[in-house]
Amino acid sequence: MAYERLKVEVGAVSVVGLSRPEVRNALDALAFREIADCFHRLSEDERVRVVVLRAEGKDFCAGADISWMREAGLLQGEAARKDASLVAGMCLAVAGCRAPVVARVHGSVFGGGLGLLAACDIVVAEASSRMCFSECRLGVAPAVISPFVLPKIGASFALRYYLTSKPFGMDEAVRMGLVHEAVPVAELDARVDAVVADILRNGPGAVAEAKALIRKLASPDLDGQVSRCLDVLVRVRSTAEAQEGLKAFLDGRPASYAASGAQPKG
Template sequence: MTSELVHLAVEAGIATITLDSPANRNALSAQLRRELLAHLSTALADDAVRVIVLGHTGRVFCSGMDLKETRGAGVQEQGVQEVPRILSTIWDSPKPVVARVAGPARAGGVGLVSACDIAVAAEDATFAFSEVRIGVVPAVISVTVLPRLLPRAAHELFLTGETFDAARAVTVGLVNSAVPAAGLDAEVTRYVEMLRLGAPGALAATKQMLRAERPSSMAEQFTRMQELSAGFFAGAEGQEGMAAFAEKRPPSWAR
């Protein structure tokens, strides 16, 4: 029987999805891709889950596509359909997703990091868009990476394939926080606990707002945002949140 390469554990409203294929540096093999998609779907369908954490075992977060599988393979076999589904599932998730990066991320692995809402990395983690160095283009991952990166940095890092550290990843917008390896779990927990203070519906709507295309007219944008704001002020979460604030108690979703 084939061992599972991706694990899902749910505790206290936190779904932890762990890449566990250290033998091939957590590469995006066909099995790993299938299991990652399945666990993401399970976590998103579980009403008890408030936040998703994407982490890994072994020294490497994710080395990108499994080149042993993709060498000489056809387009469909190269995960051209599955990788976009994985990235868009994370990107469009109504629940916040936090990346816990304790080791190197390369190519498609950087795509995973960029798709998450928040990324926390150990200071000794490294990153690289290594595609051009093997004669391919970082095309699919660009959909989630380019909205994160400063334009100058995107040109430099995509074209050179240079390896850069976690501090640089913070500077260019790829990662939120870089901390000593010993403090990685504490920093992830800090973000998770802050996210748990947000109301589920408000978090989902805020994510949708952040992802939405901005109207060309400022007046139209204000109209849309006023409607969104008014709906939540009058809604159940808004009323509960304001009542909790007045009564100096935690709101129902933060208990």
């Protein structure tokens, strides 16, 4: 598999690496499409028993690419919904992959990167990693990732960290259920390997059935949830507030939300 934003090794244990370290693996339209395509292909390959998701560079993922977000905020109607659906398509492909997906996390993970993690089945992180649901700080809502995040962390933790955009460490990430294990960086690869080895000891058919069953029972109306969240994201992303948040971020200044209003443009 040849991609611009990913490095992929296909085998019984397949490895998918986010490969845009110059922008801290920020996710743009091409990245969303490539991740979705990659996981659809891996899911259809019966040789694949486990997928390890990792990243190059100092951070796992900085979230959505700001340039993509700015351009997306200018879209209207069906074009806006189609663009927003790229995020959902990525998360659906990872969550729906037949093989278990184990995330190996280091550095920082922000915004949409946490949606990607929540779509994974097992998350092992470097103990010094930092995470943040940063969307509200930018004047947008963490909408499309919510059908994947909420089954992991619940409404209480989502309210705490969505509404404040407060960064949190790995002790808290483990406590809320977003991360399963947090280990020193020197032990990270060994712990991921151990998780993979545990999965490989089990019957692949049984593992696939168990994963599908858990996903279905945890989110029986996933498609409906995603559709409703797309409506929210399209509406919020077109507001003056969202434009002010992105502009302030690019300008390196605090956003002036009191003056920006929250009405859709036009």
